[in-house]
Amino acid sequence: MKTYGLIGYRLGYSFSKGFFTDKFEREGLKEHEYVNFELNTISEFPSIFKKNDHIAGLNCTIPYKQEIMPYLDEVDEEATQVGAINTVKIIRSADQTKLKGFNTDIYGFENSLMPMLNKKHKKALILGTGGASKAIKHILDKNNIDYLSASIEEELFEKEIRYEQIDESLLKEHLIIIHATPLGTFPKIDNCPSVPYEHITSDHVLFDLVYNPELTLFLKKGLEKGASIKNGLEMLHLQAIKAWEIWNA
Known part of the structure; x- marks a missing residue:
């Protein structure tokens, strides 16, 4: 066995x-x-x-x-x-x-997110500063995508901002929005990050690491504005497949 x-x-x-x-x-x-x-x-x-x-x-x-x-x-x-x-x-x-x-999360995230992007996607906004954001930042750095992280922590570090600082001008520049917290996960599906969704456009890409429910409130609000959206399920599949390859190499 x-x-x-x-x-x-x-x-x-x-x-x-x-x-x-x-x-x-x-x-x-x-x-x-x-x-x-x-x-x-x-x-x-x-x-x-x-x-x-x-x-x-x-x-x-x-x-x-x-x-x-x-x-x-x-x-x-x-x-x-x-x-x-x-x-x-x-x-x-x-x-x-x-x-x-x-760390196969790196492989999973890169191969799930990058096909969604084009030349206009030069800056990303990461919602959350927990452990999940580490692989995200690594991939963004690797692909020369600048980023800011929205934090709820008392102390702010480099490239971190408060959620209250997210406004129309910031969203015009940051066309990639990546949700990296558990907010909105089943059963608390009525929760979503505090973002001025009225400024989301069809140029935006919204990526949610949450995959249950399939369509989180965060993604639903993006979809309503015409944004391209994806949840974390494909990323999980890809990282699992990569793990299997590593174990059996």
Whole structure:
């Protein structure tokens, strides 16, 4: 039996478990399973290998995407730049087992967002400054797209603004708006970021990392203004497919 799994805290329903369980059934991979490993603290991470000596690959989600890094033997260069891990490759040899960390959110986000853009999309507004925004900023930097981040935190850092500073002139310049908070996720679907949606136009691209519901209030408001929209489901599919490639390379 090959065991793959997700490391996290209070996982409940996870996209990864559903995705890979369906994949294994569809492809007739009967000797494969996907397990949720709920950890109260990251210090419990090494113990999962003592109980499961056939782990073949792992995903990692909040709140451990950064905390897991000291437990790894090696970290991919791009994941190091972002400072977050969501995929762990298990490399076994005759005398040892090594763990290498990757961030496939980078691949998923880039390949989901970039096809939506054209030459006029030169600046982005990121709504939220949490862990999810790290991969987003990395990809925007990589593609020479300038950005600002809207924050609710007391202290503002470089390239961060208050939501109250988002006005018509700022939205005219920032034609890419990326929502990187859980706001509007089921069941609280009547919530959305505080943005002056009346200034959204058909030139805008709205990308929401939330995928449940499929059409969040944030995306609905953009759609009403003729904006191009996309939720986070394709990104999740792409990052999962990339993780599978890494585990089996």
